[in-house]
Amino acid sequence: MTFEELGYNKAVNALINFNEPDYELGRVIIEHRDRYSVQTPNNTFQAEITGGLRYTAESKSDLPAVGDWVKLSVFDDKSAVIHEIFPRFSILERQAVGKFGEKQIIATNVDVAFIMQAVGHDFNLNRLERYLTVCTASSIKPIIVLSKIDLIGREEINQLTKSIKARIKDILVYPISNQTLSGYEKLKKTIISGNTYCILGSSGVGKSSLTNNLLQKQKMDVNSVSESTSKGKHTTSHRELIVLPEGGVLVDTPGMRELGITGGSEGIEHTFGKISILAKNCSFNDCKHMEEPGCAVLEALESGELDQASYENYHKLKREQAHFSSTIAERRAKDKKQGKLYKRIQEEKRKRR
Numbered sequence: 317m318t319f320e321e322l323g324y325n326k327a328v329n330a331l332i333n334f335n336e337p338d339y340e341l342g343r344v345i346i347e348h349r350d351r352y353s354v355q356t357p358n359n360t361f362q363a364e365i366t367g368g369l370r371y372t373a374e375s376k377s378d379l380p381a382v383g384d385w386v387k388l389s390v391f392d393d394k395s396a397v398i399h400e401i402f403p404r405f406s407i408l409e410r411q412a413v414g415k416f417g418e419k420q421i422i423a424t425n426v427d428v429a430f431i432m433q434a435v436g437h438d439f440n441l442n443r444l445e446r447y448l449t450v451c452t453a454s455s456i457k458p459i460i461v462l463s464k465i466d467l468i469g470r471e472e473i474n475q476l477t478k479s480i481k482a483r484i485k486d487i488l489v490y491p492i493s494n495q496t497l498s499g500y501e502k503l504k505k506t507i508i509s510g511n512t513y514c515i516l517g518s519s520g521v522g523k524s525s526l527t528n529n530l531l532q533k534q535k536m537d538v539n540s541v542s543e544s545t546s547k548g549k550h551t552t553s554h555r556e557l558i559v560l561p562e563g564g565v566l567v568d569t570p571g572m573r574e575l576g577i578t579g580g581s582e583g584i585e586h587t588f589g590k591i592s593i594l595a596k597n598c599s600f601n602d603c604k605h606m607e608e609p610g611c612a613v614l615e616a617l618e619s620g621e622l623d624q625a626s627y628e629n630y631h632k633l634k635r636e637q638a639h640f641s642s643t644i645a646e647r648r649a650k651d652k653k654q655g656k657l658y659k660r661i662q663e664e665k666r667k668r669r
């Protein structure tokens with residue numbers, strides 16, 4: 317295997333200048349409870365992190381994640397220690413489930429995300445906009461994959477594709493079937509050596525089925541129970557980075573029930589490009605498009621030029637993002653205050669000595 321086959325491309329090279337004879341460069345392919353599987357061109361290592369790395373980590377984001385390029389010292393042909401995590405050119409992250417104001421990394425150094433939705437009851441435009449927002453906020457190119465098209469007719473497939481394009485500008489949509497392999501040739505053309513792809517989507521849409529088909533091996537477990545009885549059951553329980561035989565690196569992920577928005581508002585502005593463009597014609601620069609006079613967004617809504625559901629989703633994601641940012645700010649302020657208090661106590665102790 318070469319570094320390129322492992323996903324080392326221009327974007328990575330711009331951030332890493334690795335030239336240390338005593339160490340090896342590797343990529344984290346699986347995150348276990350207390351260790352990591354790290355792949356190098358010649359070997360797969362089970363690696364722990366140095367104590368230093370563990371103690372200086374201020375949050376989980378400072379620890380290795382699937383997709384990271386790391387500096388390794390090797391013990392034997394199986395075990396190694398991670399000394400350093402190299403800067404990431406992209407971080408795919410969401411709000412940690414049940415922990416407001418905390419982030420959870422899904423994968424790093426990802427070039428393209430396949431946002432997968434199955435035709436039928438999984439299909440949901442609001443959720444597509446949410447996934448797109450998360451991807452564009454992380455500078456990851458999103459591609460929509462519509463799966464299970466063997467279950468519907470051609471006409472219906474065209475309708476779904478049309479409804480996506482009507483709401484979301486400049487987006488690639490690939491309808492596929494993991495069963496008949498219809499649409500595979502087109503999708504495969506987007507996968508190129510040196511790039512890393514991540515498959516995102518709800519449980520049961522066919523992420524692992526796609527992974528196995530591209531890998532030409534039954535590596536990932538696929539749900540074998542009929543859909544009606546397997547509701548809410550997740551088949552894939554961990555993220556794994558997989559090197560494809562025909563080039564490209566793929567990260568299969570467990571189905572996600574929630575994809576909480578983090579980060580800034582650029583992702584939202586980009587996803588809702590239509591609103592951003594309209595907003596330029598609002599009377600007020602800081603128009604919130606709620607009830608202001610001379611609001612071009614509200615006018616477009618009135619005339620039917622802008623979709624009502626998309627407008628409502630825009631505000632929903634905006635509120636969520638603002639809430640997340642303020643929680644982060646509060647947390648930082650609290651940490652800072654506690655830090656100051658701690659310092660003062662230490663100083664007073666010293667004086668008393």
Ligand SMILES: Nc1nc2c(ncn2[C@@H]2O[C@H](COP(=O)(O)OP(=O)(O)OP(=O)(O)O)[C@@H](O)[C@H]2O)c(=O)[nH]1
Nearest residue numbers: 464494519520521522523524525538539551552571
């Ligand atoms: N008819 C049809 N069924 C499919 C297709 N793709 C996957 N399935 C079936 O859907 C079920 C779920 O597929 P998986 O590949 O396990 O789905 P997943 O997205 O990996 O699910 P999680 O790992 O739980 O997130 C399995 O029974 C598959 O056989 C498809 O294109 N058409």
Ligand SMILES: [Mg+2]
Nearest residue numbers: 523524551552
């Ligand atoms: Mg799976």
Ligand SMILES: [Zn+2]
Nearest residue numbers: 598603605611
């Ligand atoms: Zn406005």
